[in-house]
Amino acid sequence: MGEHADSPQQTDNTMIKMLIDCFGGDHSPEANVDGALAAMTNNPDLYLILTGDETTLQNYLKTKTYDASRLEIVHAPEVIGCEERPIDAIRLKKESSMIKAVRLLRDRDDISAMVSTGSTGALVAAALTRIGRVKGVIRPAFCPILPTMNGGIVGICDSGANVEVTPEHLRQFAIMSSLYMEKVYNIEKPRVALLNVGKEAEKGDEIRQKAHFLLSETPEIHFVGNMESRDLLSGNYDVVVCDGFSGNVLVKTTEGTALELLKKLKKDIYSRTIYKLGALLMKRMFMEEKEFMNYQNYGGSVMLGTSKTVVKGHGSSKAVAVEKCIEQAYKMEVCSLSAKMEEIIMRYEHYEY
Amino acid sequence: MGEHADSPQQTDNTMIKMLIDCFGGDHSPEANVDGALAAMTNNPDLYLILTGDETTLQNYLKTKTYDASRLEIVHAPEVIGCEERPIDAIRLKKESSMIKAVRLLRDRDDISAMVSTGSTGALVAAALTRIGRVKGVIRPAFCPILPTMNGGIVGICDSGANVEVTPEHLRQFAIMSSLYMEKVYNIEKPRVALLNVGKEAEKGDEIRQKAHFLLSETPEIHFVGNMESRDLLSGNYDVVVCDGFSGNVLVKTTEGTALELLKKLKKDIYSRTIYKLGALLMKRMFMEEKEFMNYQNYGGSVMLGTSKTVVKGHGSSKAVAVEKCIEQAYKMEVCSLSAKMEEIIMRYEHYEY
Numbered sequence: 112m113g114e115h116a117d118s119p120q121q122t123d124n125t126m127i128k129m130l131i132d133c134f135g136g137d138h139s140p141e142a143n144v145d146g147a148l149a150a151m152t153n154n155p156d157l158y159l160i161l162t163g164d165e166t167t168l169q170n171y172l173k174t175k176t177y178d179a180s181r182l183e184i185v186h187a188p189e190v191i192g193c194e195e196r197p198i199d200a201i202r203l204k205k206e207s208s209m210i211k212a213v214r215l216l217r218d219r220d221d222i223s224a225m226v227s228t229g230s231t232g233a234l235v236a237a238a239l240t241r242i243g244r245v246k247g248v249i250r251p252a253f254c255p256i257l258p259t260m261n262g263g264i265v266g267i268c269d270s271g272a273n274v275e276v277t278p279e280h281l282r283q284f285a286i287m288s289s290l291y292m293e294k295v296y297n298i299e300k301p302r303v304a305l306l307n308v309g310k311e312a313e314k315g316d317e318i319r320q321k322a323h324f325l326l327s328e329t330p331e332i333h334f335v336g337n338m339e340s341r342d343l344l345s346g347n348y349d350v351v352v353c354d355g356f357s358g359n360v361l362v363k364t365t366e367g368t369a370l371e372l373l374k375k376l377k378k379d380i381y382s383r384t385i386y387k388l389g390a391l392l393m394k395r396m397f398m399e400e401k402e403f404m405n406y407q408n409y410g411g412s413v414m415l416g417t418s419k420t421v422v423k424g425h426g427s428s429k430a431v432a433v434e435k436c437i438e439q440a441y442k443m444e445v446c447s448l449s450a451k452m453e454e455i456i457m458r459y460e461h462y463e464y
Numbered sequence: 465m466g467e468h469a470d471s472p473q474q475t476d477n478t479m480i481k482m483l484i485d486c487f488g489g490d491h492s493p494e495a496n497v498d499g500a501l502a503a504m505t506n507n508p509d510l511y512l513i514l515t516g517d518e519t520t521l522q523n524y525l526k527t528k529t530y531d532a533s534r535l536e537i538v539h540a541p542e543v544i545g546c547e548e549r550p551i552d553a554i555r556l557k558k559e560s561s562m563i564k565a566v567r568l569l570r571d572r573d574d575i576s577a578m579v580s581t582g583s584t585g586a587l588v589a590a591a592l593t594r595i596g597r598v599k600g601v602i603r604p605a606f607c608p609i610l611p612t613m614n615g616g617i618v619g620i621c622d623s624g625a626n627v628e629v630t631p632e633h634l635r636q637f638a639i640m641s642s643l644y645m646e647k648v649y650n651i652e653k654p655r656v657a658l659l660n661v662g663k664e665a666e667k668g669d670e671i672r673q674k675a676h677f678l679l680s681e682t683p684e685i686h687f688v689g690n691m692e693s694r695d696l697l698s699g700n701y702d703v704v705v706c707d708g709f710s711g712n713v714l715v716k717t718t719e720g721t722a723l724e725l726l727k728k729l730k731k732d733i734y735s736r737t738i739y740k741l742g743a744l745l746m747k748r749m750f751m752e753e754k755e756f757m758n759y760q761n762y763g764g765s766v767m768l769g770t771s772k773t774v775v776k777g778h779g780s781s782k783a784v785a786v787e788k789c790i791e792q793a794y795k796m797e798v799c800s801l802s803a804k805m806e807e808i809i810m811r812y813e814h815y816e817y
Binding site for chain 2: 196232260271274275306308309311315316319339340341342343344345355356357359360361363364365366367368369370371372374375376379380383385386388389390391392393396399400403
């Protein structure tokens, strides 16, 4: 078992060191710990620091087998609830598992990433205000992933970190998210679209019109033009660039509509015996649909443009989902995503529109 | 049969006179004409002016029975396609069934409304630029209706007429759409929400924060606070107020997700015999779901705040849907919606934030 001091030990530099916020999710801390241990088994160069109530974590770990030389606990007795105001949570809950992890991430050069399944609002706000930015990046952005109907995925950047943006912000979001889709999801030449109210270049407000122009003038990305929101799940786009307000609407409307429809379907099935019988024959299909719609199968949402990697798993994440989030952060480190972002973004540093 | 002159005859003032753009929809002109005749039968004080190719319309009408003293045709040989740029369409296609109707609506005091199933972009742009506003209204807004999962409906205002808004615009949208839901859909004390990225009053950009304050200070509406987009279909709200950009995203994402999901379900059912068998037992249910999701069952989208009533039916509208749109416009006239709007909005005319 590792050290349990407030400030964890400095270790071997060849290791990739990551913080796992073990509280705040629906299945915390068990899912977070189990996911962490699984990721450690898969990646021998992964060193994990768990934050959360020490006694609870230790008691749970006692029942497990793992390489104690690559795991430590940092005690953090508080938990941020999903209903708390992000700004209050950051300021008042300094001893929470999330904020303690953010602080360590900021202060310790040897730690490169953190994964959390806690409050999205608090994590995004903490990452924006506490963690530095990649050189040249004006505003980091939040980028979740949704499954498309042809079995692929689509990234949405930004989806809530910046409610107001400039055309230059949108270009940076495009560069960052395109690199992310390429390096982490192995999508060659990701098709980048701009969220707008119509296909034509002159659609939308001035910000959208200028962004359309800037994106067409950025050879490092494969810009395919404006996308109307009804085509998000079509599979024709790999990443959609937008301001955080409409990106938030885009992601939450998709999730909300899918959820409400499945709920209605279920209710209707239970309304008549013959439907229940039919559904029985289709049980496997419905389970597959549910699995398909289960956003935790597609990995977490990442902050792009922060100097350290921050991955947010769904609040309902189980162990497998947490493991995926850790693998995602691991991949971002291994492929040096931040360095590549910086290299391209710095080419446009003094760009005047 | 009525007159076929370019400028229709002036008739009895007790009649409600309405223009029906008979071209531009997927099932035009048959659906539009059939819907028009059905609405005429239901409402003896309805007088309709059909715009479109005269010969085509006359030939189709020959096969029908109707009160010719309440119907006339205005010849308009051109049709606006859905792919045409709205600005070009308005400027170049003056002889189209839609633009000719808009012009008559503007010029003729005895005509109070028009219904179209043609290009939404062209209709909204034409209404904004050619038709005057209700006194006190700064910007008219476009308000479609979606079905909620508990069998109700929800209005979304604005959903595309104004990509940029001020807090005062949003208050006017709230007043107008609340009145609309109350008078046309008989919803007592409609629950009005503000679309935002979180529930708390201080969420979102400055526009949203100020709008939240203004809406709370408007006793004529029943403001229930911010709504996150995932709750649109929950049935907890009767109308959602938003800027036209995010409103457009909200509506089109909902439609797109529902459509893509149903498409996927269908594809998956056809993938295995046992699923097809199960689906057979559930045939009636699936048909009901499809009907439930069919937006044309819920009436058209209306322009709120224009001095004359403009109703836009879905492009795929069949006769029943066209009839519903006409009934909607009829109801807006009968209950003097514009006058009521003006009365409330004028109370805030000199309001300084």
